[in-house]
Amino acid sequence: MTETRAKRGRPRAFDRTAALTAATRLFWERGYEATSVGELTEAMGIRPGSLYAAFGDKKSLFKEAVHSYGRSPVGAFMGVALEEEPTAHAAFARILREAAVIYPDPTHPAGCLTISAATNVTSQDAEVETFLRNLRNKNLALFEARLRTAQQAGELSDTASPRALAAYIATVIQGMSQRARDGATAAELTESAELALAAWPAARH
Template identity: 80%
Template structure:
């Protein structure tokens, strides 16, 4: 979808109604009739992105049998997906949130909420791993959840600065070395 590409490349704020309607091949009135306003179009774009292979890979990966396997898959897939030239670099929900003005704080809040939901999902998966003994008893599931969320967010930005899949793969493998180990 043309609107997805524009929001992903430029962010919410920097994408104008004129650019959206030109890219979509419609008149402004048609955009307003179909979506109501730019915010509503953006929210539909984010929902659609979340169901796409690029946006949904983390949820699928979290279904791996082990938590380590889930996070290894997430990091490795992010390393391949984020710099893929078939779409804009990085992650829409991270890159579209830049430079949101105070009058569009609702957009910033909704994107922050999505990112925090991902963090909560990570933490829940790690709590299950803690309960099953996959994480050592002294491990606090919140800490690796926040760590891996931060790494993934950073990995999303790096391709916008020229990072390759090879570089991101090295980052992913390095991040996996931080997996909580049993204390001896």
């Protein structure tokens, strides 16, 4: 009976993946607060009723968009570098250099969605701000964990602070995202990345 009803149900009249991609791009361009439901449905090519039926409310759609972004090449590059590179220095050098190229890439909105999408939100949308802050802090914790492991392996001197270095790298990345949104080029951001890498502490002797 359940299968019969499912087959007779009205099929969804839109491509959910394409609609989510359109919503992600709009949130990325304008931020959460400045993006209205009307603008979302227009960009997604659906009616408000379809948005609510398929994604829930605007907040739920935004969270799904952020998770989708995090699985995409432009959103997942930091985690990939941490997993693939054999040393912490190689991993963070790759992260900074790839950020310099990815953030100003004209094929998508500038900067990082997770960094920029919830600036200047109202108090009623504090949950969105907290959601993104928690994601950023999770990345910071991953940075610190990788650096602590590197220190134990002798990649960093005993006097180096994994916590401070992780925070420094995260600060540089966030700054590069904003600079990209302000029009900085890949060449300019690469210069910033190389300067940041010059501050890398020495290995244990």
